[in-house]
Amino acid sequence: MAVGDVSMPQMHAVKGVKIGSAEAYVRYQNRRDLVVFEFAKGSNVAGVFTQNAFCAAPVHISKAHLKITNPRYLVINTGNANAGTGKTGMANAEATCAKLAELADVSASEVLPFSTGVIGEQLPIERLVNGLQPALESLNENAWLEAATGIMTTDTTPKGASEQFEIDGVRYTMTGISKGAGMIRPNMATMLSYVATDAPISRELVQQLLNETVNVSFNRITVDGDTSTNDSCIFVATGQAGGAEITSPEDVRYSKVLEVLTRVMKRLAQLIVRDGEGATKFITVAVEGGENTQECCDIAYSIAHSPLVKTAIFASDPNWGRILAAIGYAGVPNLDVEKIQVWLDDVQICKDGGAAEDYTEEAGARVMAQTEMTIRVDLGRGQAKDTVYTCDLSYDYVKINADYRS
Amino acid sequence: MAVGDVSMPQMHAVKGVKIGSAEAYVRYQNRRDLVVFEFAKGSNVAGVFTQNAFCAAPVHISKAHLKITNPRYLVINTGNANAGTGKTGMANAEATCAKLAELADVSASEVLPFSTGVIGEQLPIERLVNGLQPALESLNENAWLEAATGIMTTDTTPKGASEQFEIDGVRYTMTGISKGAGMIRPNMATMLSYVATDAPISRELVQQLLNETVNVSFNRITVDGDTSTNDSCIFVATGQAGGAEITSPEDVRYSKVLEVLTRVMKRLAQLIVRDGEGATKFITVAVEGGENTQECCDIAYSIAHSPLVKTAIFASDPNWGRILAAIGYAGVPNLDVEKIQVWLDDVQICKDGGAAEDYTEEAGARVMAQTEMTIRVDLGRGQAKDTVYTCDLSYDYVKINADYRS
CATH class of the missing domain: 3.10.20.340 (ArgJ beta chain, C-terminal domain)
Structure with a gap:
């Protein structure tokens, strides 16, 4: 039982973000355990990742891909962390990106892979890639709740936050999800969290906003002191709601986005603690x-x-x-x-x-x-x-x- | 239930060490909760103590007394840690030393006080000092088991180690006790441990032997990662079994003592883990x-x-x-x-x-x-x-x- 109010708010769609999911039977049966995010062209993406030396294969690959592209797709499986899996694990994470890239007609480096679940077992890669096509077919703007539910492992409740705010007469949305209940003591990131806004923000500032807010949210929670091998947090700004791109932290609009993002990130981080394994307080x-x-x-x-x-x-x-x-x-x-x-x-x-x-x-x-x-x-x-x-x-x-x- | 063999060995008397105990009703009823050690004149005493900044009043005073004298008496109460007790706590620890010194006709600085139990409550000082006279009256050489039992708190079993060894035809004894089961992650010392030998060792080397062996025993155990406010470990060499004093680490006899002390300290430290709170492995x-x-x-x-x-x-x-x-x-x-x-x-x-x-x-x-x-x-x-x-x-x-x- 999670502690206090952990209810999902109305999860506002973010222009330029579509979400699909599928049953891939990675470990769990009868539930959507594979989630795909699609970002509109021109979106700026930033990420922070675990500092655990034994970081998972997908973390290695996501970091490498983020350095060379502005990713268009995220693919997340639950039930298996693909960590401590050596060269086979790396090959499986790469194969996942390659297959999704082929189906979506982008390059493999425009796909970031994420895994969460048991450490030290190999992914059932065939079942996983077979789920990609149905996940892509289900892509739509109003599936944040399905995504929050799809990425759960020992979580007892889906975790989400969503706000709308106005700058210069334009209405923007900031929506995010997170998961995690045990092995929680993030170090520069958390178990898994994805936050998106349709505000226009330069890529450099997307990363800066993420770094600033992670340090007062996901980097300030603990359940058991165990830093995970898979912690990842992604923030994306699609710019699809319009307006001129924010390119300087001196811009008053930057402060407004920072304020909203801080609130969303703190809520998502605190939801993980409220749903901490066995938590009663x-x-x-x-x-x-x-x-x-x-x-x-x-x-x-x-x-x-x-x-x-x-x-x-x-x-x-x-x-x-x-x-x-x-x-x-x-x-x-x-x-x-x-x-x-x-x-x-x-x-x-x-x-x-x-x-x-x-x-x-x-x-x-x-x-x-x-x-x-x-x-x-x-x-x-x-x-x-x-x-x-x-x-x-x-x-x-x-x-x-x-x-x-x- | 403690894990594995935690039985008390035959606790050999150490020439020059007498132990007394009494029911002082500090917290527990119907058990000896006050223990006094008496060391023969000429004994060399060394100690290591917790590095917790909130260290207990008796730790402050023991460290101060050790700097200026070679103590003749130790006084230990269980049930109350006298930590987080401010000036009143310091006064109570000093009063305990003063009263014992008066009864035993030594100076107060020749007494080291120790407390273990609940943090943040004041000692029932009157009941405690009233127990000193009966404890002194019961002093005898064969009370190591009573001492090991007297200092227990959440421990389920008394903890002891004892060996005899020979150097140059003289038979020496090394006997020690420890206590502790929770709040165990010693940093330079342990909860409480007292080890004595009747071998003749210079004071400098008594401290050196203690430092060397603490680092492979009490400083290498953990139950819950919580470093106590009261960790203390005392090693005394009475010299009462005879022989020329060991004054150099180059002396082959030093190596022999080091070997025995290492074994005794490791056993005492491991006994604390075997009796760790809730331990099954x-x-x-x-x-x-x-x-x-x-x-x-x-x-x-x-x-x-x-x-x-x-x-x-x-x-x-x-x-x-x-x-x-x-x-x-x-x-x-x-x-x-x-x-x-x-x-x-x-x-x-x-x-x-x-x-x-x-x-x-x-x-x-x-x-x-x-x-x-x-x-x-x-x-x-x-x-x-x-x-x-x-x-x-x-x-x-x-x-x-x-x-x-x-």
């Missing part, structure tokens, strides 16, 4: 008063990764000593604990490094019992701040991951 | 072929901390892709995955970065079903190696930590 860890952003981020992740903090929150137990311990072992040099304040929502639990005098177990337990809460830490040594989103650690996390594959 | 992660020890250690810990690897092992599921992913996100620069080999005991699961051709699920499952196994990784880029010990992640880990304090 959604937790915001906000660290402020640091000398620099990195140390705020380190401490926030130290708290967000601590199995002891996460099990205490699962149990609604305000065992705040575990939060202090996690702050203390984050590895931040010269930390003066006597300057540290910690709050659970509005309840101060730690004042100047020790228990706050007016703190009561009842007040702490009241916040801990909520399904959403903020752990706020003030380091008292500077102006920097950072925020990380995570969930608790429950019996069901163990159950899901002890049972997966079986 | 004991796992050795051995990484070789690295450019340097640090990268071997980083990869070993990355595997040992991965909740996905740990839940797969709990389920006896040879889902080895999770091991590859953990190697890949360890942050080791320029890792060439095509040179990487991985084995589960004698079964090669990954060859040159992909699935080993003759690997079968049956072979992997056979090893995964064992209660003890070694995950061996060869990075194929150098001669360095390192080894880390850990356990699996089970329902009971969540249960224990969601229920603790309740």
Whole structure:
């Protein structure tokens, strides 16, 4: 059960983006497990990918293709990650691109492949390529929900965000989807996420917008601290809604797009945490008063990764000593604990490094019992701040991951 | 239930070490929760302590006292960690030393205090100091088992190691105890461990021996990755069995002591993992072929901390892709995955970065079903190696930590 409101909004079509899907029986039966995106000619595409050294074959190929073209197609399969699969895995990912290119009459380098699922098994490549033609035949503008559903693995709910905004009298759309529930600690990207707008933006700025927003969204979430081999996030601007191309970050229109994209990306990232494997609570860890952003981020992740903090929150137990311990072992040099304040929502639990005098177990337990809460830490040594989103650690996390594959 | 053989050996008395205990009702009822060590005059004492910035009041004071004296007494309470307790916590730890010093007619700086248990609550100092006199009255040489039992918290079994060895016709003893089951990822020390020998060793070398052996024992284990606020490890050489003092690491007797101490420390450290909260499997992660020890250690810990690897092992599921992913996100620069080999005991699961051709699920499952196994990784880029010990992640880990304090 996902935490809080994870409902799909109205998924507005993005001019210049068509989506098709098919049942390819990669692993799952009776569901669309193959998704194809088609972008109108002239679209600008940017991507960020996992920094896991064991990155999957499709990640290698997507990165290489992005360097030499502005891709026209994405092809995504679920059920098999095509990671740890050696040369055969590379050949299979290349064969997928080649077949789709042939059917769609583009070059293979204009296709980006993506895979998610079990690591270390070879793709059933024949079944996969047989699904490409039916997927292409189903291409249409109003299939974002089908795409969000098609890319799910252990997710319990499809994940989407969609907004419309106006610049100079033109109405633009920003729509995106994401997937992921376990092996979630993105490093420069996430499990899988695709966001598109029909606003006109230069390719350089599409990448810049993606980098800026990934760093406050997908790069600030964790479920279990395990960075996936397949994390990929794609942002595309088709320009099909019209208007002059945005080519400078000084352009006021850039700020407007950045604002909308930040909101969409944060929502998509937080949806992954809300649907984290076994999650029963959604937790915001906000660290402020640091000398620099990195140390705020380190401490926030130290708290967000601590199995002891996460099990205490699962149990609604305000065992705040575990939060202090996690702050203390984050590895931040010269930390003066006597300057540290910690709050659970509005309840101060730690004042100047020790228990706050007016703190009561009842007040702490009241916040801990909520399904959403903020752990706020003030380091008292500077102006920097950072925020990380995570969930608790429950019996069901163990159950899901002890049972997966079986 | 602890994993494998965790039985207490015959705990040989160490000449010059006496141990007393008492029921002080710090938190637990009807058990000895206060332990006092007395060392003969002339003993040389060394210690290593947690690097957690939120280190406990007794850690602050033990470190300060060790700098100015060769301590004669240790006093240890369980049930309350006296961490995150501010100035009152410091005053309570100092009062404990002062009272014991008065009763034993030594200076307060010759007493080292230790606490373990819940973080963030004040010690019931009156009950604690009232237990000191009965503890002193019970001092005797044959109470190592009582001490090992007295310092337990969530441990399910007392932990001890004891050996006798001969140098130049003199028989010496090396005996030690440890405790800890959760919040285990020692950084320069462990939860609590006390090791003593009656061999004559200079103070400088006592510290050197401790540093050398901690780095292959307590600094190479993890249960949940949470570094405690109270980790402390003490090694004392009383010299009471006779012989000329060992004053140089070139002395052949130094090598003999190092060999015995390494074995004792590794056993005490591994006992903590075998009794890790919820543990059902004991796992050795051995990484070789690295450019340097640090990268071997980083990869070993990355595997040992991965909740996905740990839940797969709990389920006896040879889902080895999770091991590859953990190697890949360890942050080791320029890792060439095509040179990487991985084995589960004698079964090669990954060859040159992909699935080993003759690997079968049956072979992997056979090893995964064992209660003890070694995950061996060869990075194929150098001669360095390192080894880390850990356990699996089970329902009971969540249960224990969601229920603790309740």
